[in-house]
Amino acid sequence: PSATLREDYSPPDWLVPEIALDFSLDPARTLVRARMTVVRHEAHDEPLRLDGEGLKLLEVRRNGEKLDDGDWMLDDERLTIPLTGSEATVETLVEILPEKNSQLMGLYASGGILCTQCEAEGFRRITFFPDRPDVLTRYSVRMEADRKRFPVLLSNGDCVESGDGENGAHWARWEDPWPKPCYLFALVAGDLSANRDTFVTRSGKEVALAIWVREADLPKTSHAMQALKDSMAWDEHVYGREYDLSQFNIVAVSDFNFGAMENKSLNIFNSRYILADAETATDADFEAIAGVVAHEYFHNWSGNRVTCRDWFQLSLKEGFTVFRDQQFSADQGSAAVARIGDVRMLRAAQFPEDAGPLAHPVRPESYIEISNFYTATVYNKGAELIRMMHAMLGPHDFRKGADLYFERHDGTAATCEDFVTAMEDASGTDLGQFRLWYSQSGTPKVTAKLDYEAEDASAVLTLSQTVPATPGQPEKKPMAIPLKTALLGERSGRPIVAEHLVMLTDNEQEIVFEGLREPPVLSINRDFTAPVAMDSEKDPATLAFLSAHDDDPFARYEAMQQLMVETIIDAVSGRPVDHDPVIEAVRQTLTDPDLDKAFIAEAVLLPSESFVGDQMLIVEPEAIHRAREALRDDLGETLAEDWRAAYAASSGNAYTYNPAATGLRRLRAVALGYVAASGLDEAPQLATDQFESADNMTDRQAALAVLANSEWPERTGALEQFYDRYRNDALVLDKWFMAQALSTREDTLASVEALSRHPDFSIDNPNRLRSLVGAFGSNQRAFHAASGHGYRFLADFILKADAINPQTAARLLPPLGKWRRFDEERGAMMRAELERILAGPNLSKDVFEQASKSLG
Numbered sequence: 001p002s003a004t005l006r007e008d009y010s011p012p013d014w015l016v017p018e019i020a021l022d023f024s025l026d027p028a029r030t031l032v033r034a035r036m037t038v039v040r041h042e043a044h045d046e047p048l049r050l051d052g053e054g055l056k057l058l059e060v061r062r063n064g065e066k067l068d069d070g071d072w073m074l075d076d077e078r079l080t081i082p083l084t085g086s087e088a089t090v091e092t093l094v095e096i097l098p099e100k101n102s103q104l105m106g107l108y109a110s111g112g113i114l115c116t117q118c119e120a121e122g123f124r125r126i127t128f129f130p131d132r133p134d135v136l137t138r139y140s141v142r143m144e145a146d147r148k149r150f151p152v153l154l155s156n157g158d159c160v161e162s163g164d165g166e167n168g169a170h171w172a173r174w175e176d177p178w179p180k181p182c183y184l185f186a187l188v189a190g191d192l193s194a195n196r197d198t199f200v201t202r203s204g205k206e207v208a209l210a211i212w213v214r215e216a217d218l219p220k221t222s223h224a225m226q227a228l229k230d231s232m233a234w235d236e237h238v239y240g241r242e243y244d245l246s247q248f249n250i251v252a253v254s255d256f257n258f259g260a261m262e263n264k265s266l267n268i269f270n271s272r273y274i275l276a277d278a279e280t281a282t283d284a285d286f287e288a289i290a291g292v293v294a295h296e297y298f299h300n301w302s303g304n305r306v307t308c309r310d311w312f313q314l315s316l317k318e319g320f321t322v323f324r325d326q327q328f329s330a331d332q333g334s335a336a337v338a339r340i341g342d343v344r345m346l347r348a349a350q351f352p353e354d355a356g357p358l359a360h361p362v363r364p365e366s367y368i369e370i371s372n373f374y375t376a377t378v379y380n381k382g383a384e385l386i387r388m389m390h391a392m393l394g395p396h397d398f399r400k401g402a403d404l405y406f407e408r409h410d411g412t413a414a415t416c417e418d419f420v421t422a423m424e425d426a427s428g429t430d431l432g433q434f435r436l437w438y439s440q441s442g443t444p445k446v447t448a449k450l451d452y453e454a455e456d457a458s459a460v461l462t463l464s465q466t467v468p469a470t471p472g473q474p475e476k477k478p479m480a481i482p483l484k485t486a487l488l489g490e491r492s493g494r495p496i497v498a499e500h501l502v503m504l505t506d507n508e509q510e511i512v513f514e515g516l517r518e519p520p521v522l523s524i525n526r527d528f529t530a531p532v533a534m535d536s537e538k539d540p541a542t543l544a545f546l547s548a549h550d551d552d553p554f555a556r557y558e559a560m561q562q563l564m565v566e567t568i569i570d571a572v573s574g575r576p577v578d579h580d581p582v583i584e585a586v587r588q589t590l591t592d593p594d595l596d597k598a599f600i601a602e603a604v605l606l607p608s609e610s611f612v613g614d615q616m617l618i619v620e621p622e623a624i625h626r627a628r629e630a631l632r633d634d635l636g637e638t639l640a641e642d643w644r645a646a647y648a649a650s651s652g653n654a655y656t657y658n659p660a661a662t663g664l665r666r667l668r669a670v671a672l673g674y675v676a677a678s679g680l681d682e683a684p685q686l687a688t689d690q691f692e693s694a695d696n697m698t699d700r701q702a703a704l705a706v707l708a709n710s711e712w713p714e715r716t717g718a719l720e721q722f723y724d725r726y727r728n729d730a731l732v733l734d735k736w737f738m739a740q741a742l743s744t745r746e747d748t749l750a751s752v753e754a755l756s757r758h759p760d761f762s763i764d765n766p767n768r769l770r771s772l773v774g775a776f777g778s779n780q781r782a783f784h785a786a787s788g789h790g791y792r793f794l795a796d797f798i799l800k801a802d803a804i805n806p807q808t809a810a811r812l813l814p815p816l817g818k819w820r821r822f823d824e825e826r827g828a829m830m831r832a833e834l835e836r837i838l839a840g841p842n843l844s845k846d847v848f849e850q851a852s853k854s855l856g
């Protein structure tokens, strides 16, 4: 397979201002007639080339006239039609087989519903078309289907006509007035019921809202509906962006590669990001639903009104939209806790990517399969880039920049460069060096050292940066790194130099602070201003001080995390271990009455085993597990009374969903975990009671997780009960698989292997596959079992899944790419599995690219 390069971009030869699509829908065999107007774009002699994949071509017409086979050319990827003149009408008729479409790209069937997924290159699996985001087209869509099986027919825009057909069929015609790239096309046909509502925009236009699900799921749609209305209001209020059509539809389906898709006015969602009620969804699920509903809605401006010129610019819409949904979520509850969550996610998914063989810039230079670039780098690091511009420009100028960007590029396909230029022009800030963030991959490493001169009451801050070599980028230039910085007084614990933005732009830089009233302690990269790995050479006492006193909640959390990580790494490395500073810091935070409960819960949680592993040159999974468990047990035992008290204080409330209540449940879950670690006799009973009497899924799942990690005899019964209770609810059953796949017990690998033969396991459903096999790949201890059987298990599944759904298969692969970070035996076994995958028959481009780069 060959690579597509960013530098090879050239504008389309032919534009398609209009298309009329006519679907004769049947899951077994669907006919698609496409009539498009094509217009020559600038002067050239190129024929019309239309992308197509897996289509059975039945007919081609040019300007109304049927063409013979010799008049056009067809290969695996393309239909080529010679055209003269500057404009023509081209018509094709193709046959597709939705029921056989297991890739879930193009038109497919999910639980009796016909639906589409076109981003990035799925439209070519529906009809022949120039499948690239810089071709913007007005769509008119007619569809006909059996009325009984498919009573609801939806597409983009508005339904302008409908009626009855022959033999029990009915039809509808939808028109979308806004030209759009084909990846935003959508169609749905099915037996669906709607939760309907309305939203009145600030200029007084009424928008009809509907969330379409199976009838039995209707009661689970109210949270998503509220999130949609909140998002619509938020985007008007914060970005001045109003909705631009008279209806907005969301459809939830059970089989979906992504979380959701922002098709113009017809969002299609993975049901896990729509359906929720107290009994079946956790607080984290509720938050994720609001975040994804907001994300897809925000795409209407950042993605749809202004789209991407080519797929190398994916972060233009994704980075900006993730930043927007993060801002939205921060506004819904505790901003500090939201920020901690963003960073946790970035560090769990993006930092390892940036440090491994699949590292790529936020704006990649090349790809073999674009589906492989829907990554944490493009999304989450991309969002951090937007956030840094927000920090450098300030909210006022950032908004001016966003306004200018929308004004300049509305209705067009733009680039990341266009976005940065708009920010620059609106604010007068020079972002020249900052642009390197788009082209250089790798997480910059920043060291910060503060030297205090008591005699002249001054201090010198020495900052330095290095950007590590990454695949294809051996040499790096210094980046422009914004760092919110303050100095705290060592005696008072108060800020003595107020927070301000320091720009690190050279390899090394010195900053002098004068007039210091007392010895200073450095607080830097507050609120995680820049996505860097910070080494500020602080001793445990200083970290403990900051974890108790830093006035920036993120920095406070960060100091505690660092203290915990260093303590665990000391133990792993065989250095003398002192748990006391961690225990004391946790005690102070846990018992601080002024702190928000949700914040306490985040702050006292130990870093994950994989995060600790990521900080080591060579990861030692067993030793990390042991050291972390030892610290957990010590924390549990030494602070047993405090955990019991925190548990009791956060218990006994009837379920409600609001930030205060979710904070209490979060702390309760964390406290239960530590009570379990304390070895208190009552722990199994406490967990079992919570499991059995919970009036909501957050508490029940938290107890199940503790039980699933335990060696207690109560474990088996709890897992059985959970299964019996929820066996008919696919989304909850996913949690059951996941709790076992994430268990830190010794026998997890064996139990995951057994679960993969469970009658409810299915490799075809991406959610189920991810809940078992995906979760297992992220379980450092189990996946890296010294036998190598974890590697073999994952590789077997990647090969099996690749034959069904290459996109989803390829996303399971990254854990194997970490082989350089493990000892020789493990590394060799991981490489052997990658090689076995590469030797697989009929390997997809998706898996080929990930496996070959991972070996590289």
Ligand code: DPP
Pocket: 119, 258, 259, 260, 261, 262, 295, 296, 318
């Ligand atoms: N559906 C994916 C997202 O919203 C791709 N656009 O991020």
Ligand code: ZN
Pocket: 295, 299, 317, 318, 321
């Ligand atoms: Zn998105």
